[in-house]
Amino acid sequence: MNIMKEIKKLWIGIGLLALLSPIGLLATGDAWGEWSAAQFKKMIGFIPQGLKRFAGLWHAPLADYTVSGTADSTGYIISAIAGILLVALLTWILGKVLVHRKN
């Protein structure tokens, strides 16, 4: 039993999921409670003051999993791959810090 070999296979599976991720774009509706501030105008006729104030607090580089200049599905796949790498890096660092501190 070689766990590293199995882990490698799991990473391949995750890579395949990244390539298939545009399937997630078929559901075009927003998740409940994740509308943009502007959408409130249409839904209830006004944008709540505090919501307006804090909604634009942070501008994410790949907002909504899009990459400017690319088609939605391409941007989604690039976002998936970037996100997977970033999450892997962050957990790797967390693991290093925690395990290192133990030794």
Next chain:
Amino acid sequence: MHIPDGYLSPQTCAVMYAAAAPFWYVAAKRVKKKLTTKTVPLLSVFAAFSFVIMMFNAPVPGGTSAHAVGGTLMAVVLGPWAAAIGISAAVLIQAIFFGDGGILAFGANCFNMAMVLPFVGYFIYRLIAGHAPFDSPRQWIGAAVGGYAGINAAALAAAVEFGLQPLLFHTASGTPLYCPYGLTHTIPAMMFAHLTVAGFAEAAVSGGVVLFLHKSMPGVLMQTPAGKVAA
């Protein structure tokens, strides 16, 4: 279930950071004690899996969408404390790089998805799987039912956080300042999406992957006897 900034008052966000902090603290301690150089790569695998599985939006009748989180799966394989760390990492990357979930709301989102979800999911999984042997169907059935329960518990927590806003934070004339919908609106809406769609997605992901690992990659589970690593 990724609450954006602006939906919760800053006060609520502070309370939710305070609620999440002890979980992070204990999780770091538990994971430090149980994690080995062999299980760190698994934490990365399952956190990355959680990230990508959250991109698979499924349509919810009525025009919204919802998705699985993969949190109960991580709790079953690595233990709920490791899951708390792994999902928090995925939620942080989503907030910073993709604007999915707020920065102020990060504490609330972690409390719901990285804490309520894996702990409720894991509790139900243990109830069903008990001390059933490694290859017993109770393992994957427990993971599936746990997944369904966990994500619905998380959705309820988010619905309560949303729904308290108009009650607690409004102008003198009663105009809501943040999320304008009250509990009677947020709870049915969130629960409908998760009881009908996201719950089954999470159940399929948790049960399906646990079954797959048992059949095809027992090595991964041998390394981390369900829940022993960080439980």
